[in-house]
Amino acid sequence: PWMSDPRTRRVLDALARDGIGVRFVGGCVRDALLGKDVVDIDLAIDHPPEAAMRALTAAHLKVIPTGIKHGTITAVSGGRPYEITTLRRDVETDGRHAIVAFTDDWRADAARRDFTFNAMFCDASGDLWDFFSGRDDLVAGRVRFVGDAATRIDEDVLRTLRFFRFHAWYGRAPFDADGFAACRAAAGKLRSLSAERVRKELLKLLAADDPAATIEAMAAIGLFSHWLPEHGGTDLLRRVVANERAVSVADGLRRLAAIIGPAGDATMIGKRLRLSTQESLRLTVMLSAEPVIDVGHGAAAVRRQVYQLGNALYVDRLMRASDAGLPAWMQAYRLATTWTAPELPVSGGDVLKAGVPAGRRVGALVAALEGWWIDRDFAPDRAACLAELRRRIEAGEGA
Numbered sequence: 001p002w003m004s005d006p007r008t009r010r011v012l013d014a015l016a017r018d019g020i021g022v023r024f025v026g027g028c029v030r031d032a033l034l035g036k037d038v039v040d041i042d043l044a045i046d047h048p049p050e051a052a053m054r055a056l057t058a059a060h061l062k063v064i065p066t067g068i069k070h071g072t073i074t075a076v077s078g079g080r081p082y083e084i085t086t087l088r089r090d091v092e093t094d095g096r097h098a099i100v101a102f103t104d105d106w107r108a109d110a111a112r113r114d115f116t117f118n119a120m121f122c123d124a125s126g127d128l129w130d131f132f133s134g135r136d137d138l139v140a141g142r143v144r145f146v147g148d149a150a151t152r153i154d155e156d157v158l159r160t161l162r163f164f165r166f167h168a169w170y171g172r173a174p175f176d177a178d179g180f181a182a183c184r185a186a187a188g189k190l191r192s193l194s195a196e197r198v199r200k201e202l203l204k205l206l207a208a209d210d211p212a213a214t215i216e217a218m219a220a221i222g223l224f225s226h227w228l229p230e231h232g233g234t235d236l237l238r239r240v241v242a243n244e245r246a247v248s249v250a251d252g253l254r255r256l257a258a259i260i261g262p263a264g265d266a267t268m269i270g271k272r273l274r275l276s277t278q279e280s281l282r283l284t285v286m287l288s289a290e291p292v293i294d295v296g297h298g299a300a301a302v303r304r305q306v307y308q309l310g311n312a313l314y315v316d317r318l319m320r321a322s323d324a325g326l327p328a329w330m331q332a333y334r335l336a337t338t339w340t341a342p343e344l345p346v347s348g349g350d351v352l353k354a355g356v357p358a359g360r361r362v363g364a365l366v367a368a369l370e371g372w373w374i375d376r377d378f379a380p381d382r383a384a385c386l387a388e389l390r391r392r393i394e395a396g397e398g399a
């Protein structure tokens with residue numbers, strides 16, 4: 001059914017019309033075999049990217065040369081992106097950069113991929129090309145390297161993190177012994193990776209259904225010693241996962257915060273992992289030493305904190321709160337995701353109009369009024385706020 005989506009057919013037909021061999025690859029093949037919803041569709045082709053560009057353009061599809069030098073273009077069909085990559089084979093490798101060439105050999109391309117279940121192709125009629133028994137491994141929940149694990153990690157040490165990422169998502173069997181041993185042996189080499197690649201794998205790993213056991217196994221063999229030495233156990237992670245489950249959102253960054261010990265410095269971690277400003281801010285709020293939210297104080301207390309932190313940051317904080325009283329917790333969550341904080345109905349301009357000269361007193365009066373308004377659960381309207389303001393000015397407050 002996902003294969004016969006008309007948007008997908010348009011892309012496949014455009015390529016096939018020009019004699020280009022095309023197959024599905026990667027995540028979509030995996031998810032389809034597991035009966036999961038397919039979201040991202042990646043395609044592999046046996047012609048150079050320029051040939052695919054021509055074929056797609058002739059069929060009036062939008063094409064973006066996303067990484068054309070490396071053989072990747074993106075077609076857009078009905079608003080949906082399709083990443084299309086030309087088959088590659090290894091020519092040689094110097095340990096960090098593989099030198100590759102385009103090929104029309106499906107097996108050679110599969111052999112370059114990391115895990116057996118990531119090396120399967122499937123064509124438009126549903127036929128599966130499974131060169132390394134990936135389907136069996138997938139069904140058994142076994143993450144197995146294509147070829148010798150140690151060699152494959154030597155070629156690209158990111159594959160250690162990917163081993164655990166895919167284990168967290170699909171693993172149901174114990175770790176593959178060869179793969180695990182090779183990851184352990186490579187732990188000291190992770191420092192040579194780029195922060196971007198590490199961050200991407202780490203956040204994806206953490207977004208798995210229940211990543212705690214995998215995280216513990218990684219910590220035990222020193223996989224965090226360079227990139228996240230602040231790692232402080234998984235107790236909080238387990239609580240955050242349970243709370244997220246109650247409301248069905250998995251958030252990698254929030255979970256990252258949960259595995260950082262109490263001494264973790266958000267700014268430093270943000271720099272090391274090249275987090276965005278927004279992500280660093282979230283991390284700071286989530287790691288701050290202030291007590292986590294106590295959901296036991298009713299709706300007005302929740303609204304006060306949502307107003308002060310903003311809805312998203314409040315939810316981040318809430319996720320760390322104890323799940324001792326689930327009903328109260330759920331109520332706080334619902335409030336925080338449905339309530340929009342109102343704006344203070346008066347401003348500095350109103351204070352000036354009331355006759356207070358420009359200066360520090362203006363800000364002081366607005367701040368005091370805001371506190372008063374929050375204490376009344378945001379109920380006073382503009383008229384009531386103006387009356388209170390006049391009362392305070394007459395009483396000489398802030399003068």
Ligand code: ATP
Pocket residue numbers: 025026027028040042112113114115118119156158159162204
């Ligand atoms: P998802 O997109 O759902 O996270 P995916 O399998 O599509 O999963 P990607 O990281 O998008 O994962 O990579 C796409 C495919 O490219 C993989 O399935 C794998 O075949 C190959 N691949 C990606 N990174 C590597 C790597 N470091 N070494 C070898 N093969 C890789």
Ligand code: MG
Pocket residue numbers: 026027040042
């Ligand atoms: Mg993908």
